[in-house]
Each structure stands twice: as structure tokens, then as C-alpha cells.
Amino acid sequence: xxxxxxxxxxxxxxxxxxxxxxxxxxxxxxxxxxxxxxxxxxxxxxxxxxxxxxxxxxxxxxxxxxxxxxxxxxxxxxxxxxxxxxxxxxxxxxxxxxxxxxxxxxxxxxxxxxxxxxxxxxxxxxxxxxxxxxxxxxxxxxxxxxxxxxxxxxxxxxxxxxxxx
Numbered sequence: 001x002x003x004x005x006x007x008x009x010x011x012x013x014x015x016x017x018x019x020x021x022x023x024x025x026x027x028x029x030x031x032x033x034x035x036x037x038x039x040x041x042x043x044x045x046x047x048x049x050x051x052x053x054x055x056x057x058x059x060x061x062x063x064x065x066x067x068x069x070x071x072x073x074x075x076x077x078x079x080x081x082x083x084x085x086x087x088x089x090x091x092x093x094x095x096x097x098x099x100x101x102x103x104x105x106x107x108x109x110x111x112x113x114x115x116x117x118x119x120x121x122x123x124x125x126x127x128x129x130x131x132x133x134x135x136x137x138x139x140x141x142x143x144x145x146x147x148x149x150x151x152x153x154x155x156x157x158x159x160x161x162x163x164x165x
Contacts, residue, residue, distance in 0.1 A: 004050070007050075008046065008050065008054055008057075008058060011042050011045060011046050011058060012042075012058050012061055012062060014042045015039040015042035015043065015058060015062040015066075016039075016062060016065060016066055016069075018038040018039040018041065018042060019038075019039045019062065019066035019069075019070060020066070020069070020070055021038060022035055022036055022037075022038045022039065023070045023071075034136065034139050035143075036143050036146070036147075037109060037112070037140075037143045037144075037147055038147070039062055039066070040086075040105070040108060040109070040112075040147050041147045041150045041151050041154070042058070042062070043055055043058060043059045043062070043087075044090070044101065044104070044105055044108070044147065044148070044151040045151055045154060045155055045158065046058050046059075047090060047091070047094065047104075048094070048101065048151070048155055049155065049158060049159070052087075052091045052094075055087070056087060059083055059087055060080070060083075063076060063079045063080055063083055064076060067079060077119060078116050078119055078120070079116075081115045081116055081118065081119040082111075082112035082113065082114075082115040082116040082119075083112065083115070084115060085111045085112065085114060085115030085118075086108040086109070086111045086112035086115060087108070088111075089107045089108055089111035090104050090105070090107060090108040090111075093107045100148070100152070101148050101151050101152045101155070102144075102145060102148030102149060102152060103148070104148070105144045105145070105147045105148030105151060106140075106141055106144035106145060106148060107144070108144060108147075109139075109140035109141060109142075109143050109144025109147065110137050110140040110141055110144060111140075112140060113133065113136035113137055113139065113140045114133070114137075116136075117129070117130060117132070117133050117136065
């Protein structure tokens with residue numbers, strides 16, 4: 001039987017692997033910087049199985065480690081900004097207990113893009129790039145649905161394996 005720390009370590013490893021896989025996928029559809037958000041499935045799973053504290057730790061570790069391995073300091077900055085707002089939104093909507101996992105994931109996907117755009121406006125010192133936000137929000141909606149469906153199907157399987165010790 002694995003311990004809680006081992007399970008969280010495995011989920012961090014899954015998030016890092018998904019970050020790497022995502023870096024290999026040429027997914028842009030004419031939208032620079034847009035990603036599928038595959039690692040967020042692991043974060044959503046940790047949030048639902050272990051709680052917000054563990055999910056926050058895994059999320060920050062994933063962003064920093066994957067940023068150093070596969071990205072840059074700007075990538076870490078943008079990811080952290082999106083992740084902070086996204087994570088707060090997911091925690092609020094999960095706690096409200098009104099939304100399904102898919103709904104929480106959608107809120108996370110959309111709010112992640114809002115956080116990144118706020119940083120981008122600050123970095124480039126112009127609000128002109130906000131024209132891009134509606135496109136990103138649609139992308140966040142679609143990827144949020146996909147990540148929510150994936151997480152919704154994985155969580156019961158993990159629970160049935162009784163690895164939550």
C-alpha cells in the first residue's frame with residue numbers, strides 16, 4: 001500500500017509528464033501560446049481527492065519544475081499568474097458545491113487565461129492585447145470541458161483502487 005506522500009508524488013510526476021507531452025504537441029490553431037492544459041487534470045484530481053492545500057503545493061511544484069525543464073522564466077511567470085487565479089476560482093466553485101467537476105474545470109480554464117492576460121497587459125504595458133481575450137476564453141472553455149471529462153472519469157477509478165491513504 002502506498003502512502004499519501006507517495007500518491008501525491010505520483011500525481012506530481014503525472015503532471016510533469018503531461019507538461020512534457022503538452023510541450024511536444026503543436027496545438028495552436030492560430031492562437032499563439034494556447035495549450036490544452038493537460039497537467040491541470042492531475043491538479044483537478046488532487047483537488048478532489050486530497051484537498052486544496054495539497055493541490056496548491058502540487059500545482060506550484062509542477063509549474064516551477066516544468067518551467068525550468070521545458071520552458072523559461074517568462075513561462076513560469078505567466079503560468080503562475082494563470083494558475084493562481086485559476087486555482088482560486090476552482091477552489092471557490094468546488095466549495096460552492098454547485099458545479100460538477102467539469103464545471104469547476106471550465107471555470108479553471110477560463111480564469112487561467114484571464115490571469116495570463118492580466119500579466120501580459122502589465123508586461124507589454126498596453127491593454128490593446130485584450131482583444132485576444134475572448135478567443136482565449138473560448139479555448140479555456142473547450143479545454144476545460146475536455147480536462148473535466150478526463151478528470152471525472154479518472155477520479156472514480158483512483159478511488160476504487162483505495163490509494164487515498
